[in-house]
Structures are given as C-alpha cells and as structure tokens.
Amino acid sequence: MIEFKNVSKIYPPDFVGVKNISLRIQDGEFVSVIGKSGSGKTTLVKLLMAEEPISHGELKIGDVEVTKIKRNEIPSLRRQIGAVFQDYKLLPRKTIFENVAYALEVCGINNKRIGEIVPQVLRVVGLEGKEGRYPLQISGGEQQRAAIARALVHSPKLLVADEPTGNLDALNTQEIIELLKKINSLGTTVLLVTHNREVVNALKKRVVTLDMGMVVGDAEHGRYKI
Ligand SMILES: Nc1ncnc2c1ncn2[C@@H]1O[C@H](COP(=O)(O)OP(=O)(O)OP(=O)(O)O)[C@@H](O)[C@H]1O
Ligand SMILES: [Mg+2]
Structure with a gap:
C-alpha cells in the first residue's frame, strides 16, 4: 500500500509543489491523477520516487518510510517502482x-x-x-x-506513468493504455498522470484530481472533470 499522510512539498524558497496530501492507494489499484498544469502531479511522482525531499508529512510505500529514507536505500526503492x-x-x-x-x-x-x-x-x-x-x-x-x-x-510493484501518451496520436494512446491495463491486471499497481479526457473516461477507474497542490477530488469510478 502507498500512503501519503498530510504530505507537503515546498520547493525553495517557498513554491508550493503539493500541499497537505492524504491519499491511500491499495496494492493492485489503477489510479489516474488529473489536474491543471502546475497542480502538483509530477511533484507527486517525484516524491514517490524519492527524487525530491518531502517537506512535511509522511509517505509510506509498502514498508518503506520514504520520508526517512537513507541515501543508500533509494536505489532499492526505485527498483520497486517502474517509471515512464x-x-x-x-x-x-x-x-x-x-x-x-x-x-x-x-x-x-x-x-x-x-x-x-x-x-x-x-x-x-x-x-x-x-x-x-x-x-x-x-x-x-x-x-x-x-x-x-x-x-x-x-x-516493480508500482508503475508510475507521467503523461505517457502526451506525444502520441489517438491509436497509439489507446494501445499504451491497453498495455498499462494489462500490466495492472498482472498485479502491478498503476499510477497514471494524464491530461487525456477520453482515456480517463474510458478507464472508469479511480480518479484523483489535484488543484493548486491539493487533492480536490477522489472518485472510485471517476470521470475527467477539471
Ligand atoms: N523545481 C521546482 N522549483 C520550484 N517550483 C517548482 C519546481 N517544480 C515544480 N514547481 C512548482 O510546483 C508546482 C507543481 O508543479 P508540477 O510540476 O508538480 O505540476 P504538474 O501538475 O505536473 O504540471 P504539468 O501538467 O504542467 O506537468 C507548480 O507551481 C510548479 O511551478
Ligand atoms: Mg507534470
């Protein structure tokens, strides 16, 4: 399970990346993350991969406390997370x-x-x-x-895909999404960041919406609404 507990990321000197995020993602879920440009989607991905230090709160991935992770433990965390x-x-x-x-x-x-x-x-x-x-x-x-x-x-137990279809046409987009669904059905948790309305609506899976760094929506069978 992935658990964000009141997680904030402030980029120096005082730019808000994400603010007070609380989110639980169970093993095997397929979650889409949507939100306007600058709403914090990539920041969320970077925190998961320990690419940026967390400013406040706690983040756990399985039994790893990302907040307290030591430098030499980061490679092992990253091996558990596939990124696209x-x-x-x-x-x-x-x-x-x-x-x-x-x-x-x-x-x-x-x-x-x-x-x-x-x-x-x-x-x-x-x-x-x-x-x-x-x-x-x-x-x-x-x-x-x-x-x-x-x-x-x-x-990996988790695959994070940050706008993986951003450069692709509709047909290729569909193929990549089918592939992500297949990987998910084989047991990998998938976190998909996307701007693509059709993709999100066709998936009929959980949708987390960010706005100004905060979670403003979390729907079980969500639709694209921002
Ligand atoms: N390295 C950084 N230094 C300072 N501020 C940053 C940095 N990276 C991101 N931010 C700020 O954090 C906020 C969230 O950025 P983020 O990249 O997470 O947005 P996003 O939702 O992925 O946007 P997009 O859809 O454009 O990719 C924005 O206000 C952005 O300006
Ligand atoms: Mg981004």
Whole structure:
C-alpha cells in the first residue's frame, strides 16, 4: 500500500509543489491523477520516487518510510517502482534490447539473467522482433512500449506513468493504455498522470484530481472533470 499522510512539498524558497496530501492507494489499484498544469502531479511522482525531499508529512510505500529514507536505500526503492515519462528517455545510441538491458546492467545483473529477462519484457509489450533497432528506427508508440519494457525489468510493484501518451496520436494512446491495463491486471499497481479526457473516461477507474497542490477530488469510478 502507498500512503501519503498530510504530505507537503515546498520547493525553495517557498513554491508550493503539493500541499497537505492524504491519499491511500491499495496494492493492485489503477489510479489516474488529473489536474491543471502546475497542480502538483509530477511533484507527486517525484516524491514517490524519492527524487525530491518531502517537506512535511509522511509517505509510506509498502514498508518503506520514504520520508526517512537513507541515501543508500533509494536505489532499492526505485527498483520497486517502474517509471515512464512523456519523452520516452531512451538512449539513442543503444538498441531497444540494449536500452532495456542497461537497466539491469547498472544493477550488476549477469548476462545470463539479462538474456532471460529482456526478451520476456519485450514480449509483454509486444516488441519482439524489433529488439535490434535503434529508438529512431521505431515509431513513437513503439518507443513508449520500449520504455515501458525497461520499466518492467525489476518486476516493480508500482508503475508510475507521467503523461505517457502526451506525444502520441489517438491509436497509439489507446494501445499504451491497453498495455498499462494489462500490466495492472498482472498485479502491478498503476499510477497514471494524464491530461487525456477520453482515456480517463474510458478507464472508469479511480480518479484523483489535484488543484493548486491539493487533492480536490477522489472518485472510485471517476470521470475527467477539471
Ligand atoms: N523545481 C521546482 N522549483 C520550484 N517550483 C517548482 C519546481 N517544480 C515544480 N514547481 C512548482 O510546483 C508546482 C507543481 O508543479 P508540477 O510540476 O508538480 O505540476 P504538474 O501538475 O505536473 O504540471 P504539468 O501538467 O504542467 O506537468 C507548480 O507551481 C510548479 O511551478
Ligand atoms: Mg507534470
């Protein structure tokens, strides 16, 4: 379970990122986070990944107290969280296979294990056959699927996707959302930040709405309203 208890993030000197957020997300949930530009969505993601220190309150992910996390515990927390962004963040000089493998290499995983895991996650995202291509030799939708494959290499309990379809057309958007639903149905908690009205309305899942850093809506089968 993820639990935010009265969490605030103030960026120095006094810019509010999020303010007094209290939120519980159960294992296996699919939660969309919506809100205007600047409402605190990415800040929420950064706090989950311990990319920014929390100013006030408590944040727990499973049995990890993110608020009290020590520097040397951060890599292990990040391995439990797969992250996907609008701009895929693939390395242009590495093939798709190498991009995905790299996330394992940096953790000291041996080649034999890498040779098992990479084809497995590429199969989940439907990229078998394209592993030898470079990012610029595949489509935007495929690049995002490669980024999702990379996010899955450590079998994370949580996948956070910050506007993953922001650069994609309607058809590719639909495919990425179907993929996120599939990953969720395999047991991973999914937190999706999105501006896409159609996506949120079609999902019919929990919707958390932020405004000026605060939670102003939390609906079980929510619709896009901001
Ligand atoms: N590094 C930073 N330093 C200072 N203020 C910041 C920083 N990052 C974000 N903020 C501020 O925190 C607030 C929330 O920003 P955040 O990036 O979380 O918004 P968002 O909901 O993700 O917006 P968008 O939809 O545009 O991505 C905004 O007012 C923003 O200006
Ligand atoms: Mg953002």
